[in-house]
Amino acid sequence: MYSYSDFDEAFVRARVSQFSQQVERRLDGSLGEDEFRPLRLMNGLYLQLHAYMLRVAIPYGTLSPHQMRQLALIADTWDKGYGHFTTRQNIQFNWPKLPDVPAILSALADVEMHAIQTSGNCVRNVTADHFAGAAADEIADPRPYAELLRQWSTDHPEFQFLPRKFKIAITGSPNDRAVTRAHDIGLRMVRNAAGEPGFEVMVGGGLGRTPMIGVTVRDFLPEADLLPYVEAVLSVYNTLGRRDNKYKARIKITVHETGAEEITRMIEARFAELRPLFGGNDMKLLEEIRAAFAPPAFRNAPVDGHDAFYKADPVFRSWADTNLTAHRNAQYAIVTISLKAHGATPGDATSDQMRLMADLAERYGHGDLRISHEQNVILPHVHKSDLPSLHAALVQAGLGTANVGLLSDIIACPGMDYCALATARSIPVAQELATHFEALKLEHEIGPLKIKISGCINACGHHHVGHIGILGLDRAGVENYQITLGGDGTETAVIGDKTGPGFAYTEIVPAIERILRAYLGLRQEPSETFLQAFRRVGMEPFKAALYEVEGEKDAA
Amino acid sequence: MSRRFTAKVVTANLLREGDVVYLTADDRWSPHHHEAELIEDEAHGQMRLLHATAQKLLVVGAYLADAKPGANGPEPTHFREAFRTRGPSNYAHGKQADFT
Numbered sequence: 001m002y003s004y005s006d007f008d009e010a011f012v013r014a015r016v017s018q019f020s021q022q023v024e025r026r027l028d029g030s031l032g033e034d035e036f037r038p039l040r041l042m043n044g045l046y047l048q049l050h051a052y053m054l055r056v057a058i059p060y061g062t063l064s065p066h067q068m069r070q071l072a073l074i075a076d077t078w079d080k081g082y083g084h085f086t087t088r089q090n091i092q093f094n095w096p097k098l099p100d101v102p103a104i105l106s107a108l109a110d111v112e113m114h115a116i117q118t119s120g121n122c123v124r125n126v127t128a129d130h131f132a133g134a135a136a137d138e139i140a141d142p143r144p145y146a147e148l149l150r151q152w153s154t155d156h157p158e159f160q161f162l163p164r165k166f167k168i169a170i171t172g173s174p175n176d177r178a179v180t181r182a183h184d185i186g187l188r189m190v191r192n193a194a195g196e197p198g199f200e201v202m203v204g205g206g207l208g209r210t211p212m213i214g215v216t217v218r219d220f221l222p223e224a225d226l227l228p229y230v231e232a233v234l235s236v237y238n239t240l241g242r243r244d245n246k247y248k249a250r251i252k253i254t255v256h257e258t259g260a261e262e263i264t265r266m267i268e269a270r271f272a273e274l275r276p277l278f279g280g281n282d283m284k285l286l287e288e289i290r291a292a293f294a295p296p297a298f299r300n301a302p303v304d305g306h307d308a309f310y311k312a313d314p315v316f317r318s319w320a321d322t323n324l325t326a327h328r329n330a331q332y333a334i335v336t337i338s339l340k341a342h343g344a345t346p347g348d349a350t351s352d353q354m355r356l357m358a359d360l361a362e363r364y365g366h367g368d369l370r371i372s373h374e375q376n377v378i379l380p381h382v383h384k385s386d387l388p389s390l391h392a393a394l395v396q397a398g399l400g401t402a403n404v405g406l407l408s409d410i411i412a413c414p415g416m417d418y419c420a421l422a423t424a425r426s427i428p429v430a431q432e433l434a435t436h437f438e439a440l441k442l443e444h445e446i447g448p449l450k451i452k453i454s455g456c457i458n459a460c461g462h463h464h465v466g467h468i469g470i471l472g473l474d475r476a477g478v479e480n481y482q483i484t485l486g487g488d489g490t491e492t493a494v495i496g497d498k499t500g501p502g503f504a505y506t507e508i509v510p511a512i513e514r515i516l517r518a519y520l521g522l523r524q525e526p527s528e529t530f531l532q533a534f535r536r537v538g539m540e541p542f543k544a545a546l547y548e549v550e551g552e553k554d555a556a
Numbered sequence: 557m558s559r560r561f562t563a564k565v566v567t568a569n570l571l572r573e574g575d576v577v578y579l580t581a582d583d584r585w586s587p588h589h590h591e592a593e594l595i596e597d598e599a600h601g602q603m604r605l606l607h608a609t610a611q612k613l614l615v616v617g618a619y620l621a622d623a624k625p626g627a628n629g630p631e632p633t634h635f636r637e638a639f640r641t642r643g644p645s646n647y648a649h650g651k652q653a654d655f656t
Binding site: 026027029032033047048049050051052080094095096097098099345416417418425427428431474477478479 | 569571572573574575576612613616617633634635636639640643644645646647649650651
C-alpha cells in the first residue's frame with residue numbers, strides 16, 4: 001500500500017492547520033459564511049439538510065485495516081457510530097459539528113487520509129476498479145496510475161478553479177467495473193498490437209442532468225504519456241468550458257458542443273505542446289509508487305477443505321456463488337462483503353462492523369480492504385481455505401448477506417434523508433425494494449440485476465446506468481419516481497430509457513414488481529438476464545406491464 | 557398582479573451544530589417548527605429574513621419556507637420541510653430522537 005512521503009505528510013498537516021484556523025475565524029466572526037463556504041468545501045465539509053456532512057476521500061477505494069479502524073473511531077467520537085460509503089469511493093460522516101471538524105481532519109491525517117478536493121470545481125477523488133491487483137482479467141493494477149494522478153492533481157495550481165468538478169476513473173481490466181464511460185475522463189487499460197499495456201482514453205462521459213457516454217479520444221495511449229495527456233484534456237477543458245452556465249459547465253457539454261473530432265484535435269495539439277515539458281520524473285515517480293502496490297506474499301496451501309465445505313453447506317454455497325469473484329491466483333478468491341443487508345441503508349457500516357472488517361482483513365485478507373462504487377466492502381485477497389471461517393464471522397456481524405449483483409444490491413444516494421440538493425428520498429425506496437422482494441423470495445429467481453436510485457437529477461446513485469434506474473423528483477410538492485430501463489455501466493455502457501410517467505412513493509415498489517414479473521414471464525430461459533431480455537424485446541412489454549394496470553384502474 | 561402571499565417561517569441551520577432551527581416571534585431560534593413565527597405579510601417576511609441573516613455567529617443559510625397554521629402552531633407544507641422538522645427516515649437520528 002502507498003505510504004505518505006514526507007511531502008504528502010507535511011502538505012496534509014499544513015492543510016489541517018490552515019483549515020483549523022479558518023474554522024476558528026468563522027466561529028469568532030472574522031469570516032462570514034460567504035467567505036467561509038468555499039474554504040470548507042475545499043476541505044469536504046458540506047452543510048446538508050439536518051447537519052454538516054464531511055466527505056473523506058478513499059483514494060482508488062483502497063484502505064488499510066488501520067485506516068478503517070480510524071474511520072470507526074471518528075464515527076464513534078464525533079459522529080453517530082456509523083459511516084456512509086458512497087458511489088465515488090468516499091466515506092461520508094453525516095453528523096459532525098463544525099467545532100469538531102479540525103480534530104476529525106487531524107485524526108484522518110494521523111492515518112494518511114484527508115477530505116481535500118472531495119468538493120469544489122477541481123479534480124475529485126480518482127476512482128478505480130475495486131478488484132484492482134486481484135482480478136483474474138486484469139492487465140495491470142490501475143492504482144499506481146491513480147496514485148500518480150492523485151499526486152499530480154492535488155492542489156494543482158492550474159486546476160483548482162475549473163469550470164466545474166472533474167472526475168477521473170481508471171480500470172486495469174478490459175472489463176469495466178469502474179464505470180469509466182460515465183466519467184469526465186475514463187481510462188481503460190488495453191493492450192496494443194505489440195502487446196504493450198496502455199489506455200483507451202474516454203472523455204466527456206457523465207450522468208446528471210445531461211447523461212452522456214464518454215467519447216474515445218485515444219484508442220491507445222502509452223503509459224508514459226498518461227500525465228501529459230490528462231493534463232492536455234484538462235487544459236483544453238479549462239479554456240473552453242462554459243463558466244457562464246453551471247448546467248453547461250461539465251466537460252461532457254464541452255465535448256458535445258465542440259464535437260468529438262475537433263476536441264480530439266485540440267487535445268492532441270495541446271498534448272504536443274505539453275509532452276516535451278515532462279522530462280521523465282513522472283515515470284520515475286510512477287515506478288516508486290508501483291513498488292508500494294506490490295502484490296502480497298500469496299500463501300500456497302491446499303483448498304480441498306474449502307471445496308468439501310462448499311459442497312456440504314448450502315448457506316455458505318449461496319454466499320460463495322454471489323459474493324466471490326475469480327482471483328488471478330486460483331487458490332484465492334475476491335470477497336465482496338455486502339453492505340446491503342435486506343432493509344439496511346445501502347453503503348452504511350457501523351463502527352463495530354468497520355472494526356470487524358479491519359480485523360478480518362488482517363486475519364484472512366493480507367491487510368487489504370477496498371470500497372466499491374457499488375457501496376460494498378471488498379477483501380481482495382482471501383485464500384480459499386479461509387473462506388468458511390471468514391463467512392462465519394461475517395454472518396455473526398450481520399455482514400454475511402448473499403446478494404452481491406442481485407436485486408437488493410442496490411446503489412442509492414443519500415437522497416432527501418440527508419442531502420440538501422435532493423428532490424426526493426432514495427434510501428427508503430431501496431430498503432423497501434430489498435425487503436419486499438426478500439419476502440417474496442424472488443431475488444435469486446430473478447438473478448443478476450442492478451437497480452440504482454438517485455434522489456435528484458444530479459444522479460449520484462448512477463440511475464442512468466442501472467438495469468433498472470429510479471430517479472426521485474419533486475412533482476408539484478409530492479415525491480415522484482421516474483423509471484429508466486436498460487442502462488449499463490460496464491464497458492458496453494448505455495444510458496437507460498425512460499419508461500414514461502413516474503410513480504408516487506407508495507407506488508414505486510409495486511411498479512418495479514410489475515416490471516420484474518413481466519421479465520420472469522418473457523425470458524427465454526432462467527439464464528437470460530434482465531438486461532439481456534430487455535435488449536432482446538425492448539421497452540414495449542415492460543411499458544405494457546407498467547402502465548396497463550394503471551389504465552385499468554382509471555377505467556374502473 | 558402579484559400572487560397572494562403564502563405564509564412563511566424563517567428557518568436556518570445553527571452555525572456550530574448544523575441543527576435545523578426556526579425563528580420565533582420573540583427572536584429566539586427554536587428547534588421546533590410549531591414555535592416559529594408564522595409570517596403572513598411579505599414585507600414583514602423580508603424584515604424577519606434580514607434580521608435572521610444578520611445573525612452570522614448563530615445561524616447559516618436562513619431562508620423563508622412555506623408554512624400553514626396548525627393546531628399547535630405553524631406546520632410545514634412541503635415534504636422537504638416536514639423532513640427537516642424530524643430528521644432522516646432510515647434512523648431515529650436528529651430531532652425525532654432528540655425530542656422524544
